[in-house]
Amino acid sequence: MQNVTLEPVDLALAEEITELVIACDIDEYGQPDFVLEDLLDICSDIPLATNSWMIRMNGEVAAFAFLEENEKGRLSSYGYVHPKWKSQGLGPLLLEAIENRAREYTLDSTETACTLSNVIPALSEAARQLLENRGYVFQRKYSRMGMEMQTPPALSTPNNGISINLYNPATDEDLLWSAYCETFQDTRTYYEVDKSQWLKEKGGAHYDRNFWFIAHADNQLAGFIISKNFGDHLYVDLLGVRRPWRKQGIARALLEHVFHAAYNRGIEQVLLSVDDVSLTGANKLYEAVGMKALFQMAFYEKKL
Template identity: 35%
Template sequence: MNAILEKQNILPLPAEYFARGGSIDDYKIVFDLLNLYSMHLNGRVDLNDPELLRLDWLNDGFNPETDLHLVFAADGTLVAFVECWTTQQPPVHPWIYGCVHPDHWGKGIGGHIVTWAEDHARLALDKCAPDLRVAPRSGVEAHNENGNALFEGLGWKHIRSFYRMVADLDSAPEESAVPDGIVIRPYDPETELEEVYRTFVDTFNDHFGFIEQPFEKGLAEYKHNFVEEPGYTPEMWFVAMDGDRMAGICICRRENADDAESGWVSELGVRREWRKRGLGHALLKHAFAAFYADGKKRAGLGVDASSLTGALKLYENAGMRVQRQFNMYEKEFRSGKELAVESL
């Protein structure tokens, strides 16, 4: 039997604070805290629309009453929150995310919420086969020195970094040449959602951390997170077609979640058969042109800084630059077989 890491005790809160589980109705106070935290750290909000947070908590398998932990000051002000996601099947990498109000830093609250989430994430051990490696993951911005030190002090390891990239759209972008035989067009929301999802799975099977989900579960989650969200704009979903075969996708939001003047590329992927022909570059430039025509001043996306498919170089060649860096941390609970993609 694979060794299991000794349990970390939940670090206590100072006496003047109290904690409770969450509810779906807490999304607005958490939204306000997230934006206050982001303004302090980055000089900008994290989300423009609280509905995005509520929608996130409505994902199947996430229960705010048990998977969300809120910390309050004596006067009832929310000062910290943390989410622990074990919705993946199997949940070999529970995802932990939270923050602390800047006025309450240095009081041990960060240690409390991370260790609470660690304790909650241990439930995943019984939901995963005994030969599987189980290790919760979390992320913190690279310039948040206190946040990085917190994770490292609790025995977490920095395993990866991710970039948020941006391109200025000061003038009409030059569209890239499309490979022979390929047509880029908006997708048909009436008939093509399932094929878009299948293309997403095929292309992201080559991305670090990806774990393919049972088809019906994965499709339902994709629909919930991309179609049922308030920023869904089907005319900004582009597909690359080679005859009747979908070679690639570029799934976009008309408006970035934290910047109304920027478009956002949510997913960009090309199936293996059509790679190394410039199709990814052509899809990206097509999206830039659509954003510019829509009056946007910028375009943004997220990328693995050590992308297995060379996506970072593609985006740099398209004129994008790094805006922010996020560090991913991991704490191994149990050694064993790794299910997530780590290399090609």
């Protein structure tokens, strides 16, 4: 292998890096699952000089990785190697750089250890072996699910007079934040985040409030759905129902309102990701409304 240098991400190459990730998605999943705005969102939230890496081969961006701190003691990482540069040792180089940087967090942490996670294509034997050889332990799988709408989708109404309305930031913002914190504590991916930071994230370019809906019950916010609009498809970012109002058809109604709103605007596909062993049974709901699994990702963790 020729001499290889890791360097921080250069946003002047953002389009080329995006094309790299898309090539990886098509190679592993059979379809793209990334856009330029995703990369820009990632890069806006991490210190590029220390937490991002790219490798150039023959003048092309051949590999890309990043590390983010979700909360104190909890780190997550992702890495991509262009299909034509597979088996050249680039993946191990990226992973070593990620772990070296992650260990620096342990020196500054009051925690006894940091947890570092990595997500890989579930069917990639090479990626699995790479992680397991370095001490990562498989935790669970996630499915990307999709709903294709060639005809008008169903639109149901929850029980007990519960209403579904478009999100109104003037009246719903604080209630939405509280409902998010309450409902997502029942998931494996929840971590504490500052309210202003969370609201800033949800104000990104693709967060389209024409596809945000709120369930109201007795003047209280019972559930919510937050979606991102990518033009050719919607992505459901968050769906939550507060415990007192679960099993009353609210989650299904919220989803169907998104399907209906998308279809009316000429968007025929809605996507989301779900834990295959969801603590709240979300995966069963998505199957019940007609969503199909498109591909799977495997989630691994390692204690540093």
